[in-house]
Amino acid sequence: xxxxxxxxxxxxxxxxxxxxxxxxxxxxxxxxxxxxxxxxxxxxxxxxxxxxxxxxxxxxxxxxxxxxxxxxxxxxxxxxxxxxxxxxxxxxxxxxxxxxxxxxxxxxxxxxxxxxxxxxxxxxxxxxxxxxxxxxxxxxxxxxxxxxxxxxxxxxxxxxxxxxxxxxxxxxxxxxxxxxxxxxxxxxxxxxxxxxxxxxxxxxxxxxxxxxxxxxxxxxxxxxxxxxxxxxxxxxxxxxxxxxxxxxxxxxxxxxxxxxxxxxxxxxxxxxxxxxxxxxxxxxxxxxxxxxxxxxxxxxxxxxxxxxxxxxxxxxxxxxxxxxxxxxxxxxxxxxxxxxxxxxxxxxxxxxxxxxxxxxxxxxxxxxxxxxxxxxxxxxxxxxxxxxxxxxxxxxxxxxxxxxxxxxxxxxxxxxxx
Numbered sequence: 001x002x003x004x005x006x007x008x009x010x011x012x013x014x015x016x017x018x019x020x021x022x023x024x025x026x027x028x029x030x031x032x033x034x035x036x037x038x039x040x041x042x043x044x045x046x047x048x049x050x051x052x053x054x055x056x057x058x059x060x061x062x063x064x065x066x067x068x069x070x071x072x073x074x075x076x077x078x079x080x081x082x083x084x085x086x087x088x089x090x091x092x093x094x095x096x097x098x099x100x101x102x103x104x105x106x107x108x109x110x111x112x113x114x115x116x117x118x119x120x121x122x123x124x125x126x127x128x129x130x131x132x133x134x135x136x137x138x139x140x141x142x143x144x145x146x147x148x149x150x151x152x153x154x155x156x157x158x159x160x161x162x163x164x165x166x167x168x169x170x171x172x173x174x175x176x177x178x179x180x181x182x183x184x185x186x187x188x189x190x191x192x193x194x195x196x197x198x199x200x201x202x203x204x205x206x207x208x209x210x211x212x213x214x215x216x217x218x219x220x221x222x223x224x225x226x227x228x229x230x231x232x233x234x235x236x237x238x239x240x241x242x243x244x245x246x247x248x249x250x251x252x253x254x255x256x257x258x259x260x261x262x263x264x265x266x267x268x269x270x271x272x273x274x275x276x277x278x279x280x281x282x283x284x285x286x287x288x289x290x291x292x293x294x295x296x297x298x299x300x301x302x303x304x305x306x307x308x309x310x311x312x313x314x315x316x317x318x319x320x321x322x323x324x325x326x327x328x329x330x331x332x333x334x335x336x337x338x339x340x341x342x343x344x345x346x347x348x349x350x351x352x353x354x355x356x357x358x359x360x361x362x363x364x365x366x367x368x369x370x371x372x373x374x375x376x377x378x379x380x381x382x383x384x385x386x387x388x389x390x391x392x393x394x395x396x397x398x399x400x401x402x403x404x405x406x407x408x409x410x411x412x413x414x415x416x417x418x
Contacts, residue, residue: 017287019154024144024203031195032137033161038192040169041176042102044272045185046119048177048265049109051254054116061376064251065369066120070127071134072366078132079358080218082139083351088200091136095197097129099190106186130365135358140200142345142353152295155342156287159334160280166330167276174269222355231412232347232356234405235340238299239360240367241398242336245391246306246329247364248371249313250275252379252387260384261319274323278330286338292346292417295339296410300402302339306332307395314388337364346417 020026050056050063082090105122108114137158145154176184226232250272257268286298309328316322341360348356371391379387402409 017153017157019145019150019157022144022146022150022154025141025154027199027203028140028144028196029157029161031199032158033164034195035192036162036165037169037172038102038165038189040165040272040276041173041185042105042189044170044173044265044269045177045182046105046123047251047254048173048268049114049182050116050119051258053114053119056116057252057255058376058380059116059120060251060254061373061379063116063120063123064248064372064376066123067127067130068365068369068372070124071131071364072362072369074128074131075135075358075362075366076219076222076355077358079135079222079355079361081132082135082354082358083218087136087139087143087354088203090132091140091200092197094129094132094136095193095200098133099193099197101126101129102186102190102193106183106190109181109183109186127365127369131358131361134361134365135354138341138345138357138361139354144203151346152292152342153287155338155345156283159338160283160287162279164280165276167273167280170272170276171266171269174264174266177265218355222352222359225349225352226356226359229347231409231416232344234402234409235299235344236360236363238303238398238402239337239340240363242303242306242333242367242395243364244367244371245395245398246303246310246333247337247368248375249310249329249388249391251372252375252384255379256313256322256384260317261322263319267319270319271322271326274326275330278327278332279334280330282331282334283338286335286342292343293410293414295343296406296413298335298339299343300399300406302332302335302337303395303399303402304332306336307392307399308332310388310392310395314385314392343413343417347413 020029046063046067047060050059101122105114108118108122138155141154141158142151145151173185176188226236253271254268257263257271261267282302286295305328309325309332312328313322313325316325341357341364344356344360345353375387375391378390
């Protein structure tokens with residue numbers, strides 16, 4: 001992008017692309033798309049490999065739990081660590097370890113040494129790395145955007161790359177698995193980390209530590225601030241509820257594709273791709289918003305739409321209604337998660353940013369992990385439809401709770417973000 005293009009973007013403050021006027025963020029944004037595509041290809045391959053090897057819905061839930069549970073435990077500690085260190089250097093180290101992890105997973109699969117137990121162990125290791133990777137990515141965005149008012153655009157565009165990968169990755173994974181094997185998907189993911197690693201290593205922006213002190217004290221400060229701050233506390237609780245229900249239902253898709261729709265890996269790719277399309281539409285919508293206080297409204301609408309998607313999926317027995325349900329789920333969960341993440345980052349004092357972002361990530365993925373584990377066992381006992389309908393009902397109640405606090409939340413948020 002030329003300097004004149006950058007100036008044009010900077011002048012148009014309502015453009016959904018306005019954060020790209022910041023050179024560092026622009027470079028990061030384009031290379032992230034490659035990495036995220038590889039991540040989604042690997043994720044679908046892992047889920048399909050688990051179900052192919054075990055034919056167990058419960059093991060799907062266990063594997064998803066193993067991937068995300070470390071983020072509930074390690075995530076807050078990672079946030080304190082990020083606040084004490086150079087986020088740029090930590091990002092480079094974590095990306096290198098993710099390359100090694102994906103390559104090892106490919107080798108184990110190619111040599112037929114992989115089995116369900118080893119997959120669960122590798123998922124735990126991936127979850128530990130993700131505990132650092134995800135808050136690091138979001139912390140870097142705050143450093144790379146030169147105008148604080150462009151933060152909603154940057155967060156939405158960052159999530160847009162995630163959801164573009166969510167749209168394109170699953171169908172590609174289905175095609176790759178059908179033509180080759182899951183191991184090829186893992187190699188693709190290993191290669192995808194190289195581009196953002198090189199770009200961040202060459203960035204001129206410095207990311208100095210935000211604070212110093214013993215790790216235990218820093219961790220306690222972050223948790224105490226989150227509990228005492230009404231908007232942050234309310235938003236983190238809602239993040240947990242959305243992902244305990246709507247996001248955690250995604251773990252059931254391999255079984256839904258195979259057992260309800262009588263499909264294969266390509267069917268799973270279509271379902272996941274529909275969720276990705278919904279999420280991509282959500283990010284285009286969010287990127288156009290310039291008033292951050294309106295993200296409180298987006299959180300409530302996202303939760304309500306997610307609840308509707310769950311209820312529709314629970315009553316679906318053919319492909320097209322299921323695709324529509326996944327479109328709603330992808331849109332709703334993405335709107336809620338990104339709106340909450342953006343608001344908490346805007347509300348966070350600079351010295352606490354890494355820790356508060358890590359708490360949001362822990363709520364996001366820790367709840368997803370717990371929900372995935374429970375959903376796998378519940379679906380085994382009661383069936384997929386009953387489980388999905390129960391999740392939809394629970395999220396409907398959670399949305400009603402948020403609406404009860406809606407006015408007070410907007411009143412508290414407005415003076416701090418505008």
